[in-house]
Amino acid sequence: MDVLISFCTALVALLICLQVTVLLLWIERKGSALIQDRVGANRANLFGGLLPFNLGIVNTMMADPLKLLTKEDIVPAAADRFLHWLAPWVAVFPLFLTFAVVPFGDVIVVGGREINLQAVALSGGILFVLAMVSLGVYGVIVGGWASNSRYAFLGSVRGSAQMISYEIAMGLALVSVVLTFGTLDLQEIARVQGRLMWGVVPAWGVFYQPIAFVLLFIAGIAESKRAPFDLPEAESELVAGFQTEYSGSKMSMFMMSDFIEVAIVAALTTTLFFGGWQVPFLYRDGFHFPGGLTVAIPSLVVTLLQIVSFLVKVFVFCWIQILIRWSLPRLRYDQLMAFGWKKLLPVGLANVAASAVLGLLLEGWTGT
Amino acid sequence: MNPYAALLINAALCGLVATILLFMSRILGRRRGSKVKYEIFETGNPPIGSLRGTRFPVKFYLTAILFIIFDIEIVFMYPWAVAYRELGWFGLAEMAAFMGILAVGLAYIWRVGALEWN
DSSP states (O other): OHHHHHHHHHHHHHHHHHHHHHHHHHHHHHHHHHHTTOOOSOOOOGGGGTSSSOOHHHHHHHHHHHHHHTSOOOOOTTSOHHHHHHHHHHHHHHHHHHGGGSOOSSEEEETTEEEESSSOOOTTHHHHHHHHHHHHHHHHHHHHHHHTOHHHHHHHHHHHHHHHHHHHHHHHHHHHHHHHHOOOOHHHHHHHTTSEETTTEEOOHHHHOHHHHHHHHHHHHHHTTOTTSOGGGOHHHHTTGGGTTOOHHHHHHHHHHHHHHHHHHHHHHHHHHSOTTOOTTEETTEEEOTTSOEEEOOHHHHHHHHHHHHHHHHHHHHHHHHHHHHHSOOOOHHHHHHIIIIIIHHHHHHHHHHHHHHHHHTTTTSOO | OOHHHHHHHHHHHHHHHHHHHHHHHHHHSOOOOOTTTTSOOSTTSOOOSOSTTOOOOTHHHHHHHHHHHHHHHHHHHHHHHHTHHHHHHHHHHHHHHHHHHHHHHHHHHHHHTTTOOO
16 A cells, blocks of 8 residues: 555656646747747647647647657767667656655645655655756766767766756755755655744745745756756757757657756745745645634645645746746856856855854744 | 655656656657768768867866865755754854865865866
8 A cells, every 4th residue: 555655646746747847848939939029839739720729738748749759769870879878868867756855735634544745755855856966967978978979078068067066056055945944854844834924924935045045046047957058058059969969759858857957946946945835824724814814625625725836836937947048148158157156156155154153143033 | 654665666667757758769760761860960061080089178177076075065064954953053163164164275276266267
């Protein structure tokens, strides 16, 4: 029974990850069209266009992946065949796994059995996320090296240098979050944020650690290698960076890893800074508003509201990342590295020091 | 249930999905190769030699070394961050000494120019 429950929650986490990815593909295409004043993705249609209306979202969600998966698979003759096959798998697998520790709801009670809406209740959740996200570097560097192509190689060394540089800022931002909450458990962090400050404001992490939020978000965008930090795949210089020699489903896996990273950054920001699955004033038995008003809600609806709240927050942050991607121009490589090492790193260190000192001075102001 | 057992189930599931995805094009896509198709893409010209043995800037290597220094520093900060309320001012002083040394290190590599990209 335990194994079955665990399998089901694992499946749900993986499905959330895959669905968010495919939805993002559509949102990105439509969003970029919106920003560039185009219509965007409106050709694909079910039943050969016999329907009077265009189900854009369904079509793009089905047509784009199907088209990519049915393309010819090309491995260059000069490439290292084994590593060329391995790289997309290495790029995508740890990112799939990251979603396992992200809580998407509180506890649900089915038949007297409490099920935690988190696939893996790891007590070191934050460390696990950090570890898995850093494994993404291997996909980039192995892919670029195995291709035996100059463009791919340049893209991969650039990409790995960029990803490891911004990982430091990310790690520092996460340290200050841990200082605030005093735990590494993501479910615990989400739960703690259900409390209220001064009886009115939800105690979300962003009110305690605004600087860490900005740091984590910027570093996360840089980790996912998207504009303005998309130098590893700068089209005008490097064709497609480390993905140059990939086609078909392997190329789609690299694309997927990009989108999953966007979703992970959004999910992490949501969980650490915006209450995760919390809906303000909603508790296990219903709403308790500050004025004393109470609305009782059945527990299943509460759980549903929490999951919806989590997904809505995740999509808001995905949308912000897409807006950033299509609004800002690409940085130069020296600017990129200088930004990571000379701005984000000192700010991150100062933030850790400041929140540690402030936390001890104002006992009771932070976390528990 | 032991969380690590759950993690194993997760890993198996994710690994399976990733493997299926990986071989999808091999199964579904058609294959019509030619000699030119299996060449490395170098803007359409015949590729020049092999990549193996060519050189690339040492800066990337230096960045990787700096990363290891600072990343290990951050790893040391996590246990302290979890327990810092119990450790109080004593723990903070210890961590301040540790962070101070690394801040000096950062100032040094900054001054030496290890962070410049020309």
